[in-house]
Amino acid sequence: MGIDSERRFEEIYGSAYGALFGYALRRCLDPEDAADIVAETFIVAWRRIEEVPKGDGARLWLFGVARKVLANHRRGERRHEQRTSALRSELAASPPVVESADSDPSPLRKVFRALSEDDQELLALVAWEQLDAGQIAKTLGISRNAARVRLYRARKRFARGLAEADIDHPQTVVVEGSLL
Template sequence: MQEAELIKQAQKGVTSCFTQLVTRYQVRLYSYLLARCHHPEDADDVLQETFMNAFQYIKSYQPKWAFSTWLYTIARRLLVSRHKRYYVAIEDVELASDDTNELHSLDHNNFWRLIKKYVSADCYDALWFHYKEDKPIKQVADILKKSESWVKTNLYRSKMKLRQVPALSRLLEEL
């Protein structure tokens, strides 16, 4: 069944259709949450709460937005509202000598983890949604509640900043 039809049926109260939507998005959404939470258990909790909220408010979903954008917005709001408990504070840091081992073994598995050390939380989210989730600039702006020009500017600035880290610059070329 197509996503639009699953959504319509879920809005009518057909739980099996909502379950199919959960199945389609849970892995990607969990990956997003795991990258931002201190512990996998926290990501599990926020994931569950995201889908509970989505189920509760599915009737308010409007098809003018992508369903994934709506879900990520719910998840991001939950993270921000639980800032002290769940959201990993990300600050700009200088490359420390103890990062060199991590940089030498850099691959796609720890690439995103290392990026968190060099960019702000909002910039990290913009990079994640645009490059990891393949969201267009407009959807990234909608999720982050920022302007499209903010997203474009900060994607560019973040990439320029990350290119200054030699090991990261190699993988950035693949973005």
């Protein structure tokens, strides 16, 4: 993008920002959403500056882009609401088990909770999400080898904790209904 394109964008931005923001504000419930729509509209204009018409056509072109951005925003909100509603229904059908503050967790749970958060996460990814070392590596953004090493060490620390708590454990241990 050359200096002329940058100047042109700045001119378009300066002349159309207020009108676009007003357009978005009148169509959004949340001023932050309106600001996001205007920002995204100008991102499109920046990327496609060569396609932006000259003169008053630029403002009208931006309104067209803002209209499409707003439509995408609304579709995203509807999808979010649908997913949230479905999740609420699912949770209402099978409420999660929540321990009360005065309940005494099982010895196994105490050992698990005594592990570091990283160890708990690794073991949970194996037991609850049933991920293998390669999948864990992708999830955590680490190498497959690093995932294997971390998982091996977490299992060893868990086994040590079980032994210290005098909990008999075979090679696979059930933690809250899942195998480790």
